Amino acid sequence: MSIAVECPSCRASFGVGYGHAGRRGRCPKCRGEVVVPSPVEATGPQAVELFNRFFMDSVSLIQPLPLPPDLPAAPTDLKAAKAALVDARRDMEVLREDNLAALARLNVLAPRAFKAEAALLMLRAGCRLTPSEFLLQEATPVAAEAALATALDGIRRLSASFEPFQEAAARRLAITVAMLQDDRVLARVSGGPTRRICTHTVYPTAAYLGRQVVATQSELMHANQVVAQLAVVAVRAKGKAMEAFAEPVDKACRKLGRQLESIRGMLAATRHSPLLDEDGPITLVEHILPRMPRHDSPVELMETADRVQEAVTDLHRHLIGRLAVGAEEVEKALGLDPLKSAAD
Numbered sequence: 001m002s003i004a005v006e007c008p009s010c011r012a013s014f015g016v017g018y019g020h021a022g023r024r025g026r027c028p029k030c031r032g033e034v035v036v037p038s039p040v041e042a043t044g045p046q047a048v049e050l051f052n053r054f055f056m057d058s059v060s061l062i063q064p065l066p067l068p069p070d071l072p073a074a075p076t077d078l079k080a081a082k083a084a085l086v087d088a089r090r091d092m093e094v095l096r097e098d099n100l101a102a103l104a105r106l107n108v109l110a111p112r113a114f115k116a117e118a119a120l121l122m123l124r125a126g127c128r129l130t131p132s133e134f135l136l137q138e139a140t141p142v143a144a145e146a147a148l149a150t151a152l153d154g155i156r157r158l159s160a161s162f163e164p165f166q167e168a169a170a171r172r173l174a175i176t177v178a179m180l181q182d183d184r185v186l187a188r189v190s191g192g193p194t195r196r197i198c199t200h201t202v203y204p205t206a207a208y209l210g211r212q213v214v215a216t217q218s219e220l221m222h223a224n225q226v227v228a229q230l231a232v233v234a235v236r237a238k239g240k241a242m243e244a245f246a247e248p249v250d251k252a253c254r255k256l257g258r259q260l261e262s263i264r265g266m267l268a269a270t271r272h273s274p275l276l277d278e279d280g281p282i283t284l285v286e287h288i289l290p291r292m293p294r295h296d297s298p299v300e301l302m303e304t305a306d307r308v309q310e311a312v313t314d315l316h317r318h319l320i321g322r323l324a325v326g327a328e329e330v331e332k333a334l335g336l337d338p339l340k341s342a343a344d
Contacts, residue, residue, distance in 0.1 A: 006200050007034050008193075015276040035194045050321035054328070055169060057341040058096045060103050061313040062217040063162055065210030065320065066170045071203050072178035078185070082334055085175045089331075089339060091168035099165035102158050109154045110218075111135070114225035116148035121230065121248035129233070155218075170210070173320070176327035177203060179334075188333040195326040204272040205284070206319035212270075213284075213312055216263050223256040224305040231298050249298060256305060257295040263308060264289045274319070288312060 006013050009032035016025070016036055027034050075081035112135050119134035123141045131139045136147055177199050179185045186192040230252050234245035267285035275282040288311040293300040328338065 005034055005036055006197060007032055008197065008200075009033075013281075015280070035197055048317060048321070050324045051317045053338075053341065054173070054320070054324035056092065056096055056339050058100050059165070059169065060106075061317060062214060062221065063166055064215040065166060065173075065316075067203075067207040067210050068174055069204075069207050069211065071200065072174050072181070074181035075175075075178050078179070078182065081175055081179055085172060085179070085331070085334070086336070088168050088172035088175060089336070092165065092172060093339060095165040095168060098161060102161035106155065106158055109151050109158070110222065111225075113148060113151035113155060114222050115229060116144050116151055117222075118226045118229040118233075118248070118252070120144035120148055121226070121251055122233070122245070125244055125247040127233075127244045127248065133233075173323060173327055176330040177323060179330050180326050185330060185333065189326070189329045190332075191329070195329060198322055199326055201274050202319045202322050205270075205274055206316065206323060208270050208272050209284075209312065209316040209319065212266055213263065214316055216259070216266065217309055217312060220256075220259050220263065220305055220309060223252070223259045224302055224309075227252045227256050227298050227302055231302070250296070253295055253298055253301055256301050257293070260289065260292060260301070260304060260308065263312075264292060284315075288315070 005016055007027035007030060010027060010030040012027055012029040014028060024033060024035050026032070115134040116136070119129055119136055119139075120141060122129055123139065123144055129139050131137060131143070134144070136143050180189065180192070180196050180199055186196060189195055227249070230245065230249050234242060234249060237245060264285060267288055268283070270284060273282060273284050273287070275284075275287055289304070289308050293304040295301065331338075
């Protein structure tokens with residue numbers, strides 16, 4: 001893999017080796033000066049630290065981040081921009097506990113939802129089950145339907161609880177990115193030119209992932225857990241009892257396959273990607289989901305879903321982490337103290 005570089009003069013894109021990170025060089029097209037940014041690959045513990053620090057250890061990796069789709073332009077009024085930034089930071093501090101409480105509630109409701117759906121598929125196919133294993137009062141389709149509806153309704157209600165913190169965090173990040181496009185701010189930021197080039201390189205992909213793809217991860221996780229739950233119970237069954245699981249497993253696998261197809265289409269719909277290898281740019285779909293698994297293979301589907309989820313969250317976390325470096329430097333230049341994490 002190489003580091004993606006964009007020339008600030010002619011906007012040409014090209015790749016260079018890791019050994020050139022942080023160095024100055026010449027654009028091969030216009031010969032203008034460029035500064036090679038830090039690597040933007042989705043690896044490394046530093047990205048986790050930067051991501052968590054920006055969000056004050058108070059956000060889930062499956063929470064969408066509603067960043068503006070296009071790189072924010074430099075503000076016309078720096079004083080007003082700083083005031084808006086202060087407001088966004090304050091809103092994050094005020095809303096942090098509500099977001100953490102909603103996440104804790106989600107951790108209770110999510111297992112109830114996928115267990116209830118797995119139970120419903122089994123009961124409709126005539127399979128036997130132990131109600132307590134699926135968090136049910138009784139082993140009937142009516143009980144499973146009610147449990148599923150209650151859990152999903154609770155999860156939908158939680159979405160409204162997440163939105164204020166997500167919006168405040170996106171606002172804070174977008175303002176700092178915009179301010180980094182102002183030459184007066186750039187001159188006060190440590191490593192300013194490198195920070196600006198990095199935002200140009202990673203922002204479009206970070207925004208697309210945050211707004212579009214990350215939002216699909218909770219549904220992907222749910223569908224994957226339903227298949228896993230059914231697979232565990234089916235393996236324990238013997239003889240004819242095991243044959244009864246063919247129908248519910250098939251239905252769950254088809255649903256998981258449709259989720260993966262939807263995500264693959266979403267990844268293929270964008271040209272944004274900061275990733276390169278020795279042969280040139282790598283698209284998001286090539287990096288995250290280059291091929292679809294067979295819909296009749298539960299193991300292949302589950303393994304693919306796990307890989308997709310890991311690739312999406314790792315890449316998103318790393319790109320936001322790279323933007324967060326610039327955000328912290330902008331805030332430092334403006335005399336704003338770092339926000340404290342939930343553990344502080």
